[in-house]
Every structure is written in structure tokens, then in C-alpha cells.
Amino acid sequence: MKHMIKKTVALVALGLVCGLVAAPEAEAAKRPNVLFIFTDDHSARAISAYGSRINRTPHMDRIAQEGMRFRKCYVTNSICGPSRAVILTGKYSHLNGFLMNGRTPFDGSQQTFPKLLRKVGYETAMIGKWHLKSVPTGFDYFDVLIGQGPYYNPPMRTTNDAGEVVVEKNTGYTTDIVTDKALAWLKNDRATDKPFMLMLQHKAPHRNWQPGPAHLNTFDDVEIPEPETLWDDYSGRTSAASSQAMTVARHLSENDLKLNAGPNNLTPEQKKTWDTAYGPKNEAFRKANLQGKAKVKWMYQRYIKDYLRCVQSVDDNIGRVLKYLDDTGLAENTIVIYSSDQGWYLGEHGWYDKRWMYEESLVMPFMVRWPGVIEAGSINNDIVSNLDFAETFLEIAGADIPSDMQGRSLVPLLKGETPANWRKAFYYHYYEFPGAHSVARHYGVTDGNYKLINFYENKQWELFDLTADPNELQSLHGRAEYVGVQTRLENELQRLRGQYRLPAEDPASTRPRQRRRQ
């Protein structure tokens, strides 16, 4: 944490911290606004700025074209709620207490960056998907989906004029509604004498990928290319890779594939539009009576098209928000960020879902536009993480960064000045086993070129050379020619476990005690 202290000293020396905190309101209002646009389960491989082979996302791309795109933004624990808890706290899961989805609620009494932003005069809002069970804390305004939230007609939790938490009904497509609410807050509800932090967080494109009315037939006439590894047989890895439950071939339900009656919460008009879109497509599928590989190929097409349809609605709505910023002049002093809570499998390794330390689910999309600060069209290759987001927001706001946060501010990187002592290796830890999709608990380390993974309950290791084998099909663990790399990464793993204060005992094994405390 030495660097934090040094940085704070440096900022104070420059008069930035003192100047901003003590500044009159008009001066403080010049600090940049932050619009953090966040989705659920959006793989970077489904963003054209990241070289997507399967779709185009012009509005997301604009953020990269006018700002910076990070190639190696790694999630510390590749699952929804835990990623959000890391972002709020700047701490790994074992310290913020949110190790797994569906267990204990997020402890909202702890230190989070929105609380610290409020202290230095920012107005904070959380609109859309919260997904941490507890009532949001640290926000001047919140209007959030309950749990996962549905794709259509979502009830949402907010506060009324008396400050009581209430649930309100909404009618329409959730991606549109969340955007409408964010725009309404920007136009009508925020305090215009303060800079703002708006967290605009979509449910999409989370399972089970229900497209909006505007995109129910998008991609109907095209065939989406299959990933190279759709037919992976897992032969080059330990038993973990073959014993999961997340394959396109065997684990997608009729509901996922839209082969049932469709969502049960649609209005009659929405239902009619839905049936008009899926009815003829499903009839054609049933008539074809596909078997074996041909059926899996059809399932991949149905799955990936519905996923991409949901992404298109997000992209359309980002276009609306960027236009609003342009039209009002807010764009000039507003940092716009696009990211998603983790990566995702778009059929790679035959899978959907996330959880693994393999590249597809480890890498988060992360693009930042900051007019006047970031050079347009820049690409960053440093190892960054959702662990760094809180610290970044705090430095942007001129707030001090608490020494117990575990990441580092990305502001120097955004300015194109990566510090010489920037991290060269990254620690990952996934806990949710037993759990949905049966992915074994594992932790590991990567330096961006090699990756070492320990499936510690299975007592099995994997080692990958990411340059020679970017799809991570053949583990090299135990090979004589890689002993140097393996030893180096083993040492790095232990060093990072110490640095991040991992307990000797698996923190997930203390679940019963955590439940009682809640």
C-alpha cells in the first residue's frame, strides 16, 4: 500500500486534494462527472471494437474510438454479484465478504467508493441491476431491479418522497426502461451544482437472453460463425473442464432456447409480438427434426442470436445516452465508461456461462472516454482489474484512496503514463462450488503470457502458454521444458496470496458462520 500513501502525498503536494475539497461549489462542479455503463455477462468478443467476428456495436465502439480500450482487464472472481462487490469496495471477495452469488447479502455497512464520493461532494445514483440482495447504500438515488430482474415489465425498488423503500411496476423492455430512468435522472432529478457518478447497470445480456421487441428478428437471415472450440473434448486439461454443466449441447433448457411458451409475464401485445417472431422459427425447427451435431449447431445459432439481440438493444440505448450527453453539452466534462461484470462463453469450449479463469470469462470489456485527458483511439495492454475501479473513481473525484483498498487507480494509465511498478501478475479466485454449472473452486495467477491454475479441491493444476495456445486447450503443467515458468508462477502465486491477505483456510468454508452473522 506504499504507493497509495505516496500518491496521496503527491496529490496533496500538488494542492489537488486540498484545493478540491475546500473549493467553492462552482469550482467543485468542474470535477468530471462519471457515467459508468455496466452490463451483465457481456463478453468483449461480442463488441466490434474488440474485434468481434459475430456482431457490430457502433455506439460501444464510439467510446473506444474517442477514448481508451483495455485489452487485459481481468475480473478477480468471474461471477455477477462478487464482481459488483469488488467494484464497490476495491477489495477481493474474501475481504468484502461476497464470495458467491445466492448466499449472504452484500454487507452495505462497509466502506464503498460511492460513500466516499458523496463525502467529497459528488452526487451518486444507481439505476438498473444491483444484484447484491441488500438495499443499496451510498447513493443519493437508486432505482434497481430486484434480484436478476426480468427482461420485460420489471418491478423495481426505489425510495418514495418519504424516504421509504418501495417497489414500483414498470411496463416495457427492461434495457429501454433502465435507460429511460437514467436519462430522466440526468434531466430532472440530479443536483446540477454537483458533479455526478451515475451507475447505469443493465440486466442484459444475462441468461436467458430475451430480446426486445426491436430485435426479435435481427440476425434471422444470417448464420453466426461458430467459435473454433465449439467442439472441444477437454482432453488437454484436468477433470474440472469436462465435469462442468454449462454446455450448449447438453445444458441449455427449452426456456433458454425459446422452445417453450415464452416469458410468462408479457402483456397481450408483447406476447403477440413474441409469438409472431418465434412461432414460425420454432415450427421450422420442429419440422426439420435435427439430430446429433446438426441439432447442436442449431442450438448454438439460437443461443448466440438471442444473446446478440440483447446486446443490440444495449448498444441502441448507449447511443441514446451518448446523444443526450452531446445534445446537452454534458459530454465535454463527463467520463463515460463501458464495462461488464465478467466475460462469458459464446460457445467457446462448447460452453455458455462464465466462472473459469480461462480467458473468455476472465477478460472484462473496459473502455473509457475522457475528453481532454485520454488520447482518442488508444489501446492499453497493462493488466488492470475490476479491483482498480473504486480507486480510479476516487482519484478522479480528488478523494483520498483508503489504504485498505487493494487495487490501484487507473488515472495514470488513462493519461498514457503507466507507472514503472505497475502490476505484472494477477491473482484470481473462484469459490462457488458446489453450485450452478458445477465449476470446481480454483485460484490462479497470470502474467498475461502464461497462466497457472490450481483446482485446489481436486488437487489438480493447469499451466498454459497463452501465446502458443491462446484457446488454452493443452495444459503444460509438469512438463520439463516449462519448469522455469511454472516455478516462477508458483512463487508469484504465493507472493500475491500473501499480499492480498488470503487466509490459509478456504474462506468459502466459513459460509455457515457468515450466514449467522447476517
Ligand code: CA
Ligand atoms: Ca454476470
